Amino acid sequence: xxxxxxxxxxxxxxxxxxxxxxxxxxYDELLTDLAQLRRRQELEQRFQELAxxxxxxxxxxxxx
Numbered sequence: 001x002x003x004x005x006x007x008x009x010x011x012x013x014x015x016x017x018x019x020x021x022x023x024x025x026x027y028d029e030l031l032t033d034l035a036q037l038r039r040r041q042e043l044e045q046r047f048q049e050l051a052x053x054x055x056x057x058x059x060x061x062x063x064x
Contacts, residue, residue, distance in 0.1 A: 009017070021030045 017027065017030060020034075021027065
């Protein structure tokens, strides 16, 4: 069941969203894509932080 919601934005934000939108793409689709992109970026950042932490804690074989 889908319910329409209104999200108030400034004219400037609306223009930016409009400029990002592909022809034929709805604002709902655009916002879904942007949310997925944000989650992906946060996940990639977390993986990078974990990789950096592992690198800092591990001793290279040539130093062992």
